[in-house]
Amino acid sequence: MRAIIQRVSSASVVVNGGTPRSIGPGLVILLGVRDGDDPAIIPKLANKCAGLRIFNDDEGKLNRSAVELGYSALVVSNFTLYGDTSRGKRPSFIRAAKGEPARAAYEAFLKELSAQGLAEVQHGEFGADMQVSLVNDGPVTIVMDTDEWK
Numbered sequence: 078m079r080a081i082i083q084r085v086s087s088a089s090v091v092v093n094g095g096t097p098r099s100i101g102p103g104l105v106i107l108l109g110v111r112d113g114d115d116p117a118i119i120p121k122l123a124n125k126c127a128g129l130r131i132f133n134d135d136e137g138k139l140n141r142s143a144v145e146l147g148y149s150a151l152v153v154s155n156f157t158l159y160g161d162t163s164r165g166k167r168p169s170f171i172r173a174a175k176g177e178p179a180r181a182a183y184e185a186f187l188k189e190l191s192a193q194g195l196a197e198v199q200h201g202e203f204g205a206d207m208q209v210s211l212v213n214d215g216p217v218t219i220v221m222d223t224d225e226w227k
Contacts, residue, residue: 078114078122078182079158080221081107084131088151088211090201097210098199103148104129105211106190109158110174110182111224118223119185126150127193131217139217144194152190153201153209154183179203 082104089099106126127144134140143150156179160168174182180203191198201207 078111078118078186078223079109080122080126081155081158082126082129082131082219082221083211084214084217085151086212086214088209090151090153090199090210091208092202092205093207098151098201100149100151100197100199102146102214103143103195104150105209106150106152107155107158108152108183108186109155110179111159111172112174112178114174114182114223116182116185118226119182120189121226122221122223123186123189123193125221127190127195129219131219147196149197149199150190150195151199151209151211152187153207154179154203 085105086102088105089097091097104126128142130142131139132141132143132146156170156173159173160170161172162168183203187198187200
């Protein structure tokens with residue numbers, strides 16, 4: 078799995094032209110599921126995302142987490158995180174998980190993240206047309222790839 082985590086002062090997602098789902102300060106997590114990802118890694122990924130110390134402490138150091146500060150998260154599924162650009166100019170998405178396994182992993186991640194103690198977890202919808210708006214605070218952007226943990 079691959080997660081792009083951004084520290085934000087605010088963010089929202091609009092799904093299929095509907096009502097915005099918004100958060101104040103917290104995390105935006107773009108989540109990609111790779112074909113063959115082991116679902117057993119999901120709890121660890123959710124815990125690391127929620128506990129990531131990327132917010133300033135009283136001394137201005139990145140030493141506080143969204144959980145500690147009572148912040149929220151906005152999660153958006155994003156298969157394009159597995160776009161392969163090694164050949165040509167059109168990315169290949171052959172490494173991205175397809176259909177039900179990807180949906181199940183995304184929903185399991187949402188469930189695990191919701192159990193981490195964040196103020197709230199808003200989210201997009203798997204496979205939907207979405208528009209994401211955010212104010213990246215810092216900017217602080219972290220890439221997590223569970224393949225690197227092996």
